[in-house]
Amino acid sequence: MPRNIKLLIIVILSTFSCKKEHKHESNITHEDSNVIKYVNPFIGTGGHGHTYPGATAPFGMVQVSPDNGISEWDWCSGYHYSDSLTIGFSHLHLSGTGIGDLNDIRLMPINKEVDLSTSFKTRDEIPFTSKYSHNKEKATPGYYSVFLEDFDINAELTSTVRTAFHRYEYNEGDTQSVVLDLGYAINWDKTLESQIHIEDKFTVSGYRNSTGWAKNQKVFFVIKFSKAINDYDLYSDTKKTENINSIKGIKSSAQLFFNKGNKNQLQVKVGVSSVSVENAKNNISTYKNKFEFDKIVENTSASWQNVLSKIKVDTKNDSLKTIFYTALYHAQVAPVTYSDQDGAFRKENDSIVFAKNFTAYSTLSLWDTFRAEHPLLIFLEPDKVSDIVNSMLAYYENNKILPVWTLYANETNTMTGYHSVSVIAEAYLKGIKGFDIEKAYEAMKTTMMQDERGLEHYKKYGYIPYNLLDESVTITLEYAYNDWCIAQVAKVLGKEKDYEYFLKRSKAFVHLFDAKTGFMRGKSEDGKKWHEPFDPKFSAHRVHADYTEGNAWQHSWFVPHDVKRLIQLFGNETTFVTKLEQLFTEDSEITGDNISADITGLIGQYAHGNEPSHHIAYMFNKANAPWKTQYWVSQILKTQYNTTPNGLSGNEDCGQMSAWYIFSSIGIYPMNPASGEYQIGSPVFEKATLKLSDDLSFNIEAENVSDKNIYIQSATLNGKEFNRSYITHQEITEGGTLHFVMGASPNKNWGVQK
Numbered sequence: 001m002p003r004n005i006k007l008l009i010i011v012i013l014s015t016f017s018c019k020k021e022h023k024h025e026s027n028i029t030h031e032d033s034n035v036i037k038y039v040n041p042f043i044g045t046g047g048h049g050h051t052y053p054g055a056t057a058p059f060g061m062v063q064v065s066p067d068n069g070i071s072e073w074d075w076c077s078g079y080h081y082s083d084s085l086t087i088g089f090s091h092l093h094l095s096g097t098g099i100g101d102l103n104d105i106r107l108m109p110i111n112k113e114v115d116l117s118t119s120f121k122t123r124d125e126i127p128f129t130s131k132y133s134h135n136k137e138k139a140t141p142g143y144y145s146v147f148l149e150d151f152d153i154n155a156e157l158t159s160t161v162r163t164a165f166h167r168y169e170y171n172e173g174d175t176q177s178v179v180l181d182l183g184y185a186i187n188w189d190k191t192l193e194s195q196i197h198i199e200d201k202f203t204v205s206g207y208r209n210s211t212g213w214a215k216n217q218k219v220f221f222v223i224k225f226s227k228a229i230n231d232y233d234l235y236s237d238t239k240k241t242e243n244i245n246s247i248k249g250i251k252s253s254a255q256l257f258f259n260k261g262n263k264n265q266l267q268v269k270v271g272v273s274s275v276s277v278e279n280a281k282n283n284i285s286t287y288k289n290k291f292e293f294d295k296i297v298e299n300t301s302a303s304w305q306n307v308l309s310k311i312k313v314d315t316k317n318d319s320l321k322t323i324f325y326t327a328l329y330h331a332q333v334a335p336v337t338y339s340d341q342d343g344a345f346r347k348e349n350d351s352i353v354f355a356k357n358f359t360a361y362s363t364l365s366l367w368d369t370f371r372a373e374h375p376l377l378i379f380l381e382p383d384k385v386s387d388i389v390n391s392m393l394a395y396y397e398n399n400k401i402l403p404v405w406t407l408y409a410n411e412t413n414t415m416t417g418y419h420s421v422s423v424i425a426e427a428y429l430k431g432i433k434g435f436d437i438e439k440a441y442e443a444m445k446t447t448m449m450q451d452e453r454g455l456e457h458y459k460k461y462g463y464i465p466y467n468l469l470d471e472s473v474t475i476t477l478e479y480a481y482n483d484w485c486i487a488q489v490a491k492v493l494g495k496e497k498d499y500e501y502f503l504k505r506s507k508a509f510v511h512l513f514d515a516k517t518g519f520m521r522g523k524s525e526d527g528k529k530w531h532e533p534f535d536p537k538f539s540a541h542r543v544h545a546d547y548t549e550g551n552a553w554q555h556s557w558f559v560p561h562d563v564k565r566l567i568q569l570f571g572n573e574t575t576f577v578t579k580l581e582q583l584f585t586e587d588s589e590i591t592g593d594n595i596s597a598d599i600t601g602l603i604g605q606y607a608h609g610n611e612p613s614h615h616i617a618y619m620f621n622k623a624n625a626p627w628k629t630q631y632w633v634s635q636i637l638k639t640q641y642n643t644t645p646n647g648l649s650g651n652e653d654c655g656q657m658s659a660w661y662i663f664s665s666i667g668i669y670p671m672n673p674a675s676g677e678y679q680i681g682s683p684v685f686e687k688a689t690l691k692l693s694d695d696l697s698f699n700i701e702a703e704n705v706s707d708k709n710i711y712i713q714s715a716t717l718n719g720k721e722f723n724r725s726y727i728t729h730q731e732i733t734e735g736g737t738l739h740f741v742m743g744a745s746p747n748k749n750w751g752v753q754k
């Protein structure tokens with residue numbers, strides 16, 4: 001099988017965990033500069049991680065990856081590590097979501113003629129499935145390969161930002177064939193119309209329109225082959241057609257047969273577009289007549305090496321490096337590029353517009369990613385942050401409201417709150433340029449002043465009564481935070497009346513706090529009666545619930561913008577800390593007949609597998625008990641992440657689970673992203689270097705750190721004593737060194753406000 005040396009090196013380096021121990025040095029060694037070798041794309045493909053192992057470039061438009069063909073929750077990405085059958089390789093995938101869609105434009109190399117005239121309702125009915133073994137499956141950033149046992153074919157995948165590349169190696173003398181399937185849908189997705197057009201002996205194009213989580217999804221494609229198509233069979237809605245080169249129907253499929261010349265290898269490149277076949281062709285124009293698979297692997301590997309090198313960590317423990325750099329990888333596969341090479345992209349209403357001076361992005365899982373993923377991108381990819389803001393403003397132009405959760409430019413309206421507000425506010429307040437702040441402010445204010453998604457009740461009562469809308473507690477708390485974000489921008493822009501108005505509304509959480517139980521609870525519209533009966537461990541998934549994907553234990557702490565007032569509601573710091581620690585020490589029983597499957601990664605009632613819990617461990621800092629933050633953050637880091645396919649304790653959610661690890665493992669976390677403060681936790685690396693620019697870095701050092709030495713004894717910032725439990729964005733971006741001395745016992749004087 002042809003391989004060049006560089007590709008061989010990349011493939012060999014794909015392992016589940018790096019076993020070689022490096023000699024410890026205070027700085028990253030030259031050997032360690034090749035950080036891509038630590039990434040294991042199979043982490044998160046098991047359990048409830050919902051990640052995919054296939055090939056994509058950083059923030060790439062295409063994600064070419066294997067599909068198992070199963071429509072179940074743990075197959076939301078199309079793939080689950082427990083499986084051993086594949087139905088082919090499609091070109092659009094979701095990373096770690098809780099709902100499944102995409103898996104469009106599927107190719108499967110096979111070595112025999114098959115009958116595609118039957119309707120495949122389940123995987124078992126598909127005539128071109130193949131077994132595979134994980135022993136003959138490899139993945140590194142930008143590269144994937146698997147041996148298809150039933151067809152004796154080795155398949156390899158790689159990609160650039162907008163183009164996917166396949167390389168198939170057939171057995172000597174075998175039929176060389178590929179199935180193109182546009183009909184079989186997985187999970188929420190359903191094909192509405194599709195077309196396949198054989199343009200010439202080397203080119204196939206068409207489109208697939210579908211509905212699902214994204215209600216109006218149109219994917220146009222072009223496929224170029226390195227060998228001539230000898231013959232083909234086309235099927236429209238299971239009916240085989242004769243003597244034509246183009247078909248259209250609901251479900252279209254084709255089997256293509258190729259010349260056996262040029263040894264036993266077939267190379268394929270695929271471009272996609274939301275706009276047109278011509279745009280899909282334009283997206284692969286750079287590689288129109290080139291089939292340089294190994295060179296693409298090399299280039300994409302270099303791209304990943306570049307983006308993964310923006311944070312360097314030093315530790316004796318290679319497993320920690322594997323978890324860290326895999327997390328850094330997962331944090332940069334989404335959001336995904338959506339605009340074509342010429343800037344064109346399709347909106348939900350089918351209008352075609354052009355991104356001028358920015359790249360449009362989609363797959364914005366904002367309920368998850370506003371917490372740590374977007375704050376991380378401000379350090380890693382500030383230009384992309386402004387592009388993401390401009391993408392949200394492009395959505396606002398048509399809808400006069402900011403997006404909630406956009407998928408292929410469709411509003412899914414999934415989850416609660418309007419956290420595009422948080423992302424925009426944080427970007428502006430942290431100095432991100434490249435978007436019109438007045439237009440952005442108008443979008444933020446208009447969004448939070450309209451009457452959709454419970455805002456009419458929120459404005460009328462100051463909170464959302466439980467009898468008027470499900471998940472009323474969570475929605476109220478999240479709107480209060482969104483209001484606080486707008487207030488901060490209004491203040492900077494000199495809009496004093498708006499500042500006072502939204503700041504007052506941001507106190508909405510006060511209405512829902514029940515001092516008797518110590519929980520945020522559903523309240524009736526008369527403002528007097530609580531929702532009864534009440535069980536803080538009770539969960540009801542999205543129906544007749546006061547909380548979103550959780551219970552009172554997990555959702556009562558979402559006041560990241562005013563922890564001081566929350567402490568006052570409890571009475572004092574001691575009462576607050578006692579209740580907060582009880583969250584982690586309470587038994588892990590969840591009650592109810594419709595418990596949310598998202599409640600995973602339990603430590604007591606704390607659920608790290610779902611995002612509402614992610615800021616909570618850092619709240620001890622605000623109550624003058626930072627050593628408790630250090631302890632519980634350390635416990636989460638140790639128990640909720642590992643180097644196996646089950647290495648994530650819940651859905652990856654487009655980078656959020658990984659971003660939590662990245663921040664927390666180096667010792668800081670954006671508990672309130674728009675505040676400009678990062679709470680200090682418990683670093684696990686002896687040194688972490690955040691590259692801010694070519695000539696400016698910020699270092700976090702942890703002297704004596706170990707599994708036991710998790711507590712901060714003392715600290716200095718640029719050589720001067722540092723004795724507080726947070727650091728500001730400005731302090732980090734000025735560069736320098738934050739140095740901790742770690743120990744096995746808590747120093748209850750460090751970081752405490754007298």
